[in-house]
Amino acid sequence: MLIGIDDTDSKRGMCTTYLGTLLKKALEQELNETVQLRLVRLNPTIRFKTRGNASICIFIRHSYDVQDIVREHIERMAHLDDDNTHPGAVFFDDDAIPADIRCFARDAVHAELCLENATELIDGHGLDFLSFKSGRGLIGALAAIGATVENCSSYELIAYRFERNFAKKRYINEQSVWRADAATYPYTWDTLDRKGEAVICAPHSLDPVLYGIRGDDPNQILAAQRKIISEPFQYLTLYRTNQGTDAHVRPAQIRELEEGRSYKVTAAVTRAPWTITGGHTFVLVGDSGARLLCVAFEPTKQFRTTVRELRVGDKVVVQGSYVKNCLHLEKLRVLELCDQYKSGNPICCDKSMKSLGQDKGFKCSKCKAVKDVRLKCQVSIKREVAPGAYEVTPSARRHLAEPLIRGHNRGYAVFPSR
Ligand code: ATP
Numbered sequence: 001m002l003i004g005i006d007d008t009d010s011k012r013g014m015c016t017t018y019l020g021t022l023l024k025k026a027l028e029q030e031l032n033e034t035v036q037l038r039l040v041r042l043n044p045t046i047r048f049k050t051r052g053n054a055s056i057c058i059f060i061r062h063s064y065d066v067q068d069i070v071r072e073h074i075e076r077m078a079h080l081d082d083d084n085t086h087p088g089a090v091f092f093d094d095d096a097i098p099a100d101i102r103c104f105a106r107d108a109v110h111a112e113l114c115l116e117n118a119t120e121l122i123d124g125h126g127l128d129f130l131s132f133k134s135g136r137g138l139i140g141a142l143a144a145i146g147a148t149v150e151n152c153s154s155y156e157l158i159a160y161r162f163e164r165n166f167a168k169k170r171y172i173n174e175q176s177v178w179r180a181d182a183a184t185y186p187y188t189w190d191t192l193d194r195k196g197e198a199v200i201c202a203p204h205s206l207d208p209v210l211y212g213i214r215g216d217d218p219n220q221i222l223a224a225q226r227k228i229i230s231e232p233f234q235y236l237t238l239y240r241t242n243q244g245t246d247a248h249v250r251p252a253q254i255r256e257l258e259e260g261r262s263y264k265v266t267a268a269v270t271r272a273p274w275t276i277t278g279g280h281t282f283v284l285v286g287d288s289g290a291r292l293l294c295v296a297f298e299p300t301k302q303f304r305t306t307v308r309e310l311r312v313g314d315k316v317v318v319q320g321s322y323v324k325n326c327l328h329l330e331k332l333r334v335l336e337l338c339d340q341y342k343s344g345n346p347i348c349c350d351k352s353m354k355s356l357g358q359d360k361g362f363k364c365s366k367c368k369a370v371k372d373v374r375l376k377c378q379v380s381i382k383r384e385v386a387p388g389a390y391e392v393t394p395s396a397r398r399h400l401a402e403p404l405i406r407g408h409n410r411g412y413a414v415f416p417s418r
Pocket of ligand 1: 049
């Protein structure tokens with residue numbers, strides 16, 4: 001049977017995955033069988049989210065009446081006194097997940113759904129559920145059930161702190177994280193931001209997570225974890241997850257874009273990039289007569305250097321979330337670069353010729369050839385960007401965004417950011 005749970009934490013702390021880990025322990029003790037956990041990230045632009053819009057799904061091989069244990073954990077652990085915490089749990093006890101629940105899960109990663117969408121499906125399929133306060137968590141709980149194994153192709157191993165340390169500063173030895181990353185990348189990713197020299201596998205918030213190692217291969221993830229020197233942890237839980245899959249992104253044309261959803265759009269640059277105070281870089285692209293403003297925010301760091309190299313006419317695929325009429329860039333694929341020219345002295349021997357004075361022509365300083373050209377020429381500009389796919393720096397990456405290192409062998413060059 002499957003149990004989906006969501007919306008138990010608040011900005012003051014807690015984490016739905018922590019509840020999942022404690023529930024897993026309790027269920028394994030009670031039922032005497034192994035319980036597995038899935039961590040399902042949903043639409044990253046949802047306004048009610050506390051942090052990373054995570055929900056969890058618990059797998060138990062057989063069916064049992066476990067509602068009381070789940071209720072007891074939610075009542076004890078969820079931040080029910082917080083205005084923005086509205087837990088929900090859904091129980092699914094059948095072999096195959098119905099197509100409409102799978103479709104609901106796919107939509108929950110991309111769009112904003114309403115509670116009625118979830119309750120109609122729960123009622124329609126006669127599913128048991130637990131709802132606290134407004135019960136908004138039922139949306140994420142049902143979506144966690146509908147996310148299939150294929151949707152969840154990566155893993156995260158999370159180490160949880162001892163409760164006595166929750167209020168203290170986390171201790172993680174930075175050098176050991178560098179060693180863990182060096183030994184296991186590219187099978188693990190987003191442990192470090194090497195250029196920014198930042199450990200990114202550990203949160204800064206008050207939640208119980210000490211660190212989380214993400215990757216494709218549980219053995220490599222475990223190898224990385226073993227290299228990390230840190231304060232002691234109380235639990236270590238492996239989740240199968242839809243993180244790093246780009247599940248939130250859908251292809252679309254500009255006129256189809258809807259607020260709060262994530263897209264990839266094939267377009268041409270219609271206005272060269274510009275950077276505003278604060279370091280955010282904008283670029284305008286267009287397709288079939290429609291225009292789209294895109295932004296690479298300052299925290300995306302060196303990714304902005306690539307965006308700044310774009311010129312009018314370049315063909316690109318822009319990818320990110322559409323918020324307030326602007327695409328917040330997560331990735332950029334340069335399909336085709338437009339030839340660019342500037343007016344300048346003619347070229348000879350690979351160098352710009354010297355002017356002999358107004359209307360007197362030009363001379364090559366190497367081979368001494370003289371060109372009787374009155375006017376300046378159109379000189380081709382060397383482009384500082386190559387066709388291929390680029391991404392934001394790891395510290396600015398969304399949980400759902402697929403690191404380019406996972407997507408090689410797709411027939412085009414990739415420039416992973418590490
Ligand atoms: P954490 O990651 O720390 O567990 P969170 O960021 O997941 O917290 P929650 O506290 O779980 O945030 O709140 C997210 C809320 O948004 C939940 O009630 C969930 O049901 C709801 N939600 C998630 N995805 C969608 C969606 N696509 N449409 C509408 N509501 C959603």
